Amino acid sequence: MASQSEKASVISTLRACILSCKGGIQINALDRDYRSLVGTPIPYKSLGYSSLEEFVKDAPDLYLTKGAHGEKMVNAELAESSAHIAAMVNRQKSTSKGKARSRPPPQNWGSSKWSSKPRYPSSRPPPPRYSAPARMTTPPPPPRESRNNVNAKTPLSITIGV
Numbered sequence: 001m002a003s004q005s006e007k008a009s010v011i012s013t014l015r016a017c018i019l020s021c022k023g024g025i026q027i028n029a030l031d032r033d034y035r036s037l038v039g040t041p042i043p044y045k046s047l048g049y050s051s052l053e054e055f056v057k058d059a060p061d062l063y064l065t066k067g068a069h070g071e072k073m074v075n076a077e078l079a080e081s082s083a084h085i086a087a088m089v090n091r092q093k094s095t096s097k098g099k100a101r102s103r104p105p106p107q108n109w110g111s112s113k114w115s116s117k118p119r120y121p122s123s124r125p126p127p128p129r130y131s132a133p134a135r136m137t138t139p140p141p142p143p144r145e146s147r148n149n150v151n152a153k154t155p156l157s158i159t160i161g162v
Helices: 005-020 027-038 052-058 078-089
Strands: 062-066 073-077
Touching: 005 027, 005 062, 005 073, 027 052, 027 073, 052 062
Parallel strands: none
Antiparallel strands: 062 073
C-alpha cells in the first residue's frame, strides 16, 4: 500500500485538473488531463483501489455527480487557498456546443464522377448564358492645339498694294 503523502499528492493534482474545468469534469476526461499533466495515468491501483471511481469516492475533497446527459462528473470541494482560482474559471466564457457546421465538399476540377451528358434534354435548349453588356464607347476628344499649329486654322490674308 502506498503512503498517505503519495495519495495526498495525487488528490492535489486531481483537484488542480478539476478546478481548471468549469462545472467539473467527466471521469474519463479527468484521467486524460492527469496523464497530460503528470505523464502517467492516475495510480489508483497502486494506492489500493480497483477503479478510478472508487478512488474518487474515497477521496475526502472529491465527489461524483451526474452530468446533464447522465455521465459521471467529478467535482472538488472549494478550499480557501483555491477559491480565487475557481472564481476565475467560473467567470470564463463558456464554449457553445451549437450545431456543427459542415463545409461543402471541395471542388474537383480535374475529374467528375457525374456523367458528361447535357443537363437539359435535347428538345429544350439550355438557358442563355450570362454575357457582360457591351461597353459604351465615347468618341475621342478633339485634338489639342499646339503652339506651332495655332495659326493653322486662321486663314491667311495677304494684301498686295498696287
